[in-house]
Every structure is written in C-alpha cells, then in structure tokens.
Amino acid sequence: MRACNLLPFLLLLAACQTNPYTGRSQILWTSEDEEIRMGLQAYGDITGKVKIDKSRALNDPLQRVGRAISTIADRDRARLKKTPYEWEFILIRADKTLNAWALPGGKVAFYTGIYPILQDEAGMAIVMGHEVSHALLRHGGERYSQALIVAGATTAAVYAAHNESTERQIAFAAAVGLATEYGFIKPYSRSHETEADKYGLMLAARAGYDPAPAIGVWERMARQGGGRPPEILSTHPDPLRRVENMKRWLPEARALYEQSRQQPNAPLPSIR
Numbered sequence: 001m002r003a004c005n006l007l008p009f010l011l012l013l014a015a016c017q018t019n020p021y022t023g024r025s026q027i028l029w030t031s032e033d034e035e036i037r038m039g040l041q042a043y044g045d046i047t048g049k050v051k052i053d054k055s056r057a058l059n060d061p062l063q064r065v066g067r068a069i070s071t072i073a074d075r076d077r078a079r080l081k082k083t084p085y086e087w088e089f090i091l092i093r094a095d096k097t098l099n100a101w102a103l104p105g106g107k108v109a110f111y112t113g114i115y116p117i118l119q120d121e122a123g124m125a126i127v128m129g130h131e132v133s134h135a136l137l138r139h140g141g142e143r144y145s146q147a148l149i150v151a152g153a154t155t156a157a158v159y160a161a162h163n164e165s166t167e168r169q170i171a172f173a174a175a176v177g178l179a180t181e182y183g184f185i186k187p188y189s190r191s192h193e194t195e196a197d198k199y200g201l202m203l204a205a206r207a208g209y210d211p212a213p214a215i216g217v218w219e220r221m222a223r224q225g226g227g228r229p230p231e232i233l234s235t236h237p238d239p240l241r242r243v244e245n246m247k248r249w250l251p252e253a254r255a256l257y258e259q260s261r262q263q264p265n266a267p268l269p270s271i272r
C-alpha cells in the first residue's frame with residue numbers, strides 16, 4: 001500500500017489493485033493477457049537454449065505433481081471467473097543446478113539437480129506449490145511493473161518501454177527472475193518468496209500432499225550450495241527463518257491436507 005501512496009503521480013498509469021488471493025496490494029501496469037504473452041515468448045526463448053530431459057521415469061512424477069497442484073490453482077482462478085492457465089511442466093537436464101521457476105501464464109521448469117533434495121513427490125509438491133504460486137499471484141507482472149518504475153518513473157519512459165518490444169522483453173525476463181545462465185537473474189523479493197512459500201504450502205496440502213516434508217525440503221536446500229546459496233534461496237539470507245515460517249504454517253496446512261483427497265507419495269527416481 002505504501003508504494004502506492006509514495007508515488008501518487010504514477011497513479012494515473014499504475015493500477016494499484018488488491019491481489020484477489022492474498023488481499024495484498026499490488027501495482028500492476030500490465031494486463032494478465034500481456035503478462036501471459038510475454039511469459040510465452042520468454043518460454044520459447046529459454047526452451048530453445050536448454051537441454052530438456054524427456055525421460056519418462058523423471059517426467060512422470062513432475063507431470064503428476066504439476067497437474068495435481070495446478071488443478072487447485074485453476075480452481076482458485078475459476079472462483080474469480082478466470083479461465084485455466086495453459087500449464088506446462090518441463091524438466092531441464094542440469095544435475096548441478098538446484099532450481100525451479102515459473103513464468104506468468106503457467107509454464108514451469110524444474111532442474112534435475114533439485115530432485116535429490118526433494119526426495120519424493122510430497123517434497124516436489126512443496127516446491128511446485130511455491131512456483132505455481134508465483135504464477136498465480138502474478139509476481140512476474142508485479143516485478144515487471146516495479147522494474148519500470150526503477151527504470152525511469154516518467155510517463156515518457158514508461159511509454160517508451162511500452163513501445164520498445166525488445167527492451168521490454170529483456171526487462172520482463174529480468175523481472176520474472178529467469179535462470180542465472182541468462183545473466184540477468186533478478187531474484188524475487190523476499191516478500192514474494194514468503195508469499196509463495198505460504199500460498200504454495202497451502203496449495204500442496206489442498207492438492208492432497210502431506211505438508212510436513214516442507215521442513216526437510218527447505219532444511220536440505222539450506223545445507224546445499226557451500227559458500228553460495230542455491231538460486232532458489234538467493235533472496236533468503238536466513239533460511240532458518242523460512243523453516244520457522246513453515247513450522248508456524250504447518251497446523252493450517254495439515255488441516256487442509258486432512259480435508260483433501262490424498263495423493264499417493266512415491267520416492268523420486270535417481271537422476272544418475
């Protein structure tokens with residue numbers, strides 16, 4: 001809310017709206033359709049440059065968990081009379097990369113390097129819930145809108161950015177926090193991460209995954225990476241805080257899990 005008050009001169013352009021899922025105030029200059037279009041374009045660019053692993057053994061759990069969680073997210077969209085996203089879940093072969101991301105509109109990628117940390121489908125559901133939440137809560141569009149403010153908070157600059165499609169695309173890719181190999185990673189802010197952690201945990205529980213493994217997933221993630229935290233943790237200098245949050249949210253998540261149609265849990269196959 002404060003950002004909106006600080007920038008009254010931008011109010012003509014900035015749509016300050018309440019996020020319908022969390023009740024938090026967001027500035028969004030983009031329409032959802034526009035975010036989805038840019039998300040699709042970024043997705044096309046990335047998938048042309050990485051090695052996609054299509055093996056059934058590794059992909060079956062990803063598709064199962066992705067479908068289960070995105071179904072719940074689409075149910076939340078349906079409540080707002082919004083159509084489902086065109087979800088896709090891909091696996092990028094990069095055994096040393098501990099990461100996952102989601103683009104506006106529902107294109108989600110996991111890296112093979114994260115599998116050993118997740119251990120099983122319930123663990124995967126925790127990170128899937130987190131990524132799906134970034135898409136559902138329109139964090140990409142919000143970051144992009146923030147980036148436009150930083151880039152030059154004048155009407156002219158905003159219009160220039162709106163009219164320059166290549167620059168816009170680059171700003172967008174940076175804003176949604178794509179992988180480091182593209183050299184322009186900007187991780188989500190800590191508040192986006194915390195919001196995705198909480199909403200994602202509830203999504204996983206509502207989809208029928210035991211939320212308890214969330215503690216172990218984030219603890220194992222925090223122990224990885226040596227001197228440098230994994231990308232997925234890069235906005236979290238204090239991973240213990242994240243674990244503490246998870247513990248605090250667990251009773252609420254467990255209640256949702258107990259009301260849900262529970263999913264079978266299977267260990268993830270080895271990536272070797």
Ligand SMILES: [Zn+2]
Pocket residue numbers: 130134188193196
């Ligand atoms: Zn995140």
